[in-house]
Amino acid sequence: MSGVVRDRTDRLFDKTAAAYSFDAYGESGWRGAIRMLIRHGLSDREIEAVLESKWTRWAGDAASDRKRYGKYNGRDLERFMDSAKGCGWADVKELTAEHFAACFEEE
Numbered sequence: 001m002s003g004v005v006r007d008r009t010d011r012l013f014d015k016t017a018a019a020y021s022f023d024a025y026g027e028s029g030w031r032g033a034i035r036m037l038i039r040h041g042l043s044d045r046e047i048e049a050v051l052e053s054k055w056t057r058w059a060g061d062a063a064s065d066r067k068r069y070g071k072y073n074g075r076d077l078e079r080f081m082d083s084a085k086g087c088g089w090a091d092v093k094e095l096t097a098e099h100f101a102a103c104f105e106e107e
Contacts, residue, residue, distance in 0.1 A: 021056035036074030
């Protein structure tokens with residue numbers, strides 16, 4: 001992993017580690033999810049929006065027949081986003097716009 005990806009992963013980890021689903025993934029799984037989203041070309045804001053959304057919980061729910069809580073990872077989130085209706089790669093921009101609009105409304 002390049003230093004740039006490592007730095008970006010660390011920065012995004014620090015920004016999103018308080019997200020609702022963090023415990024379902026744990027540190028290793030959360031970092032893996034960040035790296036997977038980076039590989040898919042998402043911007044930092046898009047990654048924040050995905051990780052702070054219900055999508056991570058739903059991805060964990062979908063993987064719960066194969067894995068224990070706390071052991072979900074980027075592959076589980078990727079599988080979910082590859083197959084979910086309304087929660088896939090084509091929906092990231094809309095999710096991001098809604099997420100950050102809600103953040104501004106809270107301020």
